Amino acid sequence: MKMKVKEVADLVGISVRTLHHYDEIGLLTPAEITEAGYRLYSDDDLEKLQQILFFRELDFPLKKIKNILDSPSFDRNEALQMHRKMLLEKRRRLDQMIETIDKTIQFAKGEIEMTNEEKFAGFDFSQNPYEEEARERWGDEAVDKSKAHIAAMSEDERKAMEQRYDAIYRKIAAIRKGEPDSEEAQAAIKEWYDFLNTNTGNHYSLEAFKCLGQMYVDDERFTKNIDQYGAGLAKFMCDAMAVFADRNKKS
Structure with a gap:
């Protein structure tokens, strides 16, 4: 059953004016608007509103929330x-x-x-x-930067980058059964850290690098692609990247 804007406002504890603003900026457009001009919100709209308010609780700006929710990868x-x-x-x-x-x-x-x-x-x-x-x-900014950086490369530069990427993954895969905090593993992971910061158009802080490694095991799409170089590689890289970030924060 669809709900009117006043009913949604009372349910959630926000103002009608806030819901009107979300509609005006394209953040939350109700499923239906009657001929009389009443906004009617569906269950899907309420789920989206819940997501918006979670992000607001964490101090995300409305523009950033809209970019996140509109992203095909959301x-x-x-x-x-x-x-x-x-x-x-x-x-x-x-x-x-x-x-x-x-x-x-x-x-x-x-x-x-x-x-x-x-x-x-x-x-x-x-x-x-x-x-x-x-x-x-x-966020779309990092993606746009990366695409622009790669687009500016020549064909030979792109090929060299791809070959370097492949070589680093193969090197790490070859030692994945060892210890992630070993000198050899940390040297290889540093190569990966330097590669990302040199070839993607973005700067990865140590914390972002550590979080990226965690995503290698949390997101099955990452895990599947990385483990093509060797079973267990995603987990090994995650652990080695965490060690690298923690060690270098202290140094």
């Missing part, structure tokens, strides 16, 4: 898993912030002592790694 179940990871991370940070506030209240009363480090526990202005993963996964 997958609802994948998005829900992403939302869950990001909200758990947000809850962890909030819990730590609340603990810092409680300690600060006690400190102000003279009940406890606090170190400078404890006073700022929970503050983290770096990029949320799961948000970065989401933006890398569904």
Whole structure:
């Protein structure tokens, strides 16, 4: 049964004006508009609205949400898993912030002592790694940059890039039964990290590189393609990329 805009607003707890705005910018267009001008929302519309509000809860701008939802690669179940990871991370940070506030209240009363480090526990202005993963996964900017970078190459340059890509994968596949933190494995993974940052038109931070490796095992499409070079390669690369990112963050 389709719902009118006021019914949806009351159900969700947002304003009618917000729903009208979502319609105006093409973010959420109702399934039907009657001859009298009433917007009617279907169950599919409500599912899409839920996705929008999950992204809003995580402070994604409306333009970015629209790009994500309009992407041909968007997958609802994948998005829900992403939302869950990001909200758990947000809850962890909030819990730590609340603990810092409680300690600060006690400190102000003279009940406890606090170190400078404890006073700022929970503050983290770096990029949320799961948000970065989401933006890398569904954002169009990285894809456009990569396509433009490759399009600007000559035929010989593209062939050389493809050969280099193939050589790196074969090298890593040959050592995939060893330890991902070995010197040999880390040297090969560094080649892969450098290749991505040199040939895709994008810069992968260490955190984004680590998240990319996790996607090799979380997304069966990645796993299937990578494991064509050897069974278990995706998992080995995931582990080696995580080691590489963690080690170089500390150095």
